[in-house]
Amino acid sequence: MRQGCFNVRVxxxxxxxxxxxxxxxxxxxxxxxxxxxxxxxxxxxxxAHGFAFARLAPGGATVTDLAAHLxxxxxxxxxxxxxxxxxxxxxxxxxxxxxxxxxxxxxxRGWACTSAAEEAAAEVVGDWVRTLGEGEVGALGARLxxxxxxxxxxxxx
Amino acid sequence: MRQGCFNVRVxxxxxxxxxxxxxxxxxxxxxxxxxxxxxxxxxxxxxAHGFAFARLAPGGATVTDLAAHLxxxxxxxxxxxxxxxxxxxxxxxxxxxxxxxxxxxxxxRGWACTSAAEEAAAEVVGDWVRTLGEGEVGALGARLxxxxxxxxxxxxx
DNA sequence: TCCATATCGTCAAGCAGCTTGACCAATGCG
DNA sequence: CGCATTGGTCAAGCTGCTTGACGATATGGA
Numbered sequence: 368m369r370q371g372c373f374n375v376r377v378x379x380x381x382x383x384x385x386x387x388x389x390x391x392x393x394x395x396x397x398x399x400x401x402x403x404x405x406x407x408x409x410x411x412x413x414x415a416h417g418f419a420f421a422r423l424a425p426g427g428a429t430v431t432d433l434a435a436h437l438x439x440x441x442x443x444x445x446x447x448x449x450x451x452x453x454x455x456x457x458x459x460x461x462x463x464x465x466x467x468x469x470x471x472x473x474x475x476r477g478w479a480c481t482s483a484a485e486e487a488a489a490e491v492v493g494d495w496v497r498t499l500g501e502g503e504v505g506a507l508g509a510r511l512x513x514x515x516x517x518x519x520x521x522x523x524x
Numbered sequence: 525m526r527q528g529c530f531n532v533r534v535x536x537x538x539x540x541x542x543x544x545x546x547x548x549x550x551x552x553x554x555x556x557x558x559x560x561x562x563x564x565x566x567x568x569x570x571x572a573h574g575f576a577f578a579r580l581a582p583g584g585a586t587v588t589d590l591a592a593h594l595x596x597x598x599x600x601x602x603x604x605x606x607x608x609x610x611x612x613x614x615x616x617x618x619x620x621x622x623x624x625x626x627x628x629x630x631x632x633r634g635w636a637c638t639s640a641a642e643e644a645a646a647e648v649v650g651d652w653v654r655t656l657g658e659g660e661v662g663a664l665g666a667r668l669x670x671x672x673x674x675x676x677x678x679x680x681x
Numbered sequence: 682t683c684c685a686t687a688t689c690g691t692c693a694a695g696c697a698g699c700t701t702g703a704c705c706a707a708t709g710c711g
Numbered sequence: 712c713g714c715a716t717t718g719g720t721c722a723a724g725c726t727g728c729t730t731g732a733c734g735a736t737a738t739g740g741a
Contacts, residue, residue, distance in 0.1 A: 379642035381665070382649040386553055387578065387677075388668040393550035394678035396543055415698095421544065431718060443699055445720065467707045467718045485536035492539040495671045507667050508542040510660055511549050514652050520544075521551035522679050572727090587690060600728055602691060624689040624736045 403487025409480045411454055418520050420481050427472035438519035560644025566637045568611055575677050577638050584629035595676035
């Protein structure tokens, strides 16, 4: 009976409180990373670009890959790539093994921006450590990792 | 020295992994609540409306209150109110004590939708309980509540 | 009391980011 | 070889948000 359907019923109000807290923290995190990235000299980027960089970082990706990762159409992903290429954060290379596709890879400036985002994220997490303690934050991350979906990263709304 | 500046330094990569997990969970949560609300018969609403309902629920709010809560201009909040009023989820009442303002309150249908959202949220949290166990989810909620900002609820990007 | 200033809500116009639809080039399977 | 499928882009349109302006009401100081 334990772990059965009736055991996992949660008070709706508790679920809403948990959801609200999670979304508030997520929104705050996004905003503060964005502010940190801007403060480090990358003022021409939005949070969505950061999520794209995260997908491009390990070896590059195609426009279609990026579209799937961001949960948008490939046209939207193509426009986003056009923008970050124009601004010097990435470049298009011929794809080895498929002449239709192009491999989008980060430039030096793209990597610098990625580092800036990591620093900004570490600052925010550092604040959490000050509030909760190191072990608690570690436990938080471990639990979130276990319930994180594998699917595309989507905006909160 | 404990809890000092150098103690709360976090590995940047760890901070990014934690941030990514948090945002992935938040995006997934939002999407699944949205799907649950639609499945319960409220197909003409977007996630943003749910956040508005959360602010309207306890006693109503003005357009300006709502704008601050959602982190948008009051014009945008006004448009959103116009929409939920037109669709029958809320109504405008004269504000007691300020003839300029209007008190936006949920209708019966608005309350029904709020309940649907709570049920959908409880379903998602129920899944987490199945994965982590009840105590772990409770701890998760407690920690998130301690680091949740008081400011406006914002989209993840 | 009277008037200047601030605030509440709305109308109007513009814009940014995404969508749908169409298309060409390259792929790979029968 | 023939042809359906896939990768990427161009073009047009829509939606939700922004900035700017405005009348109506509140508020506070002379």
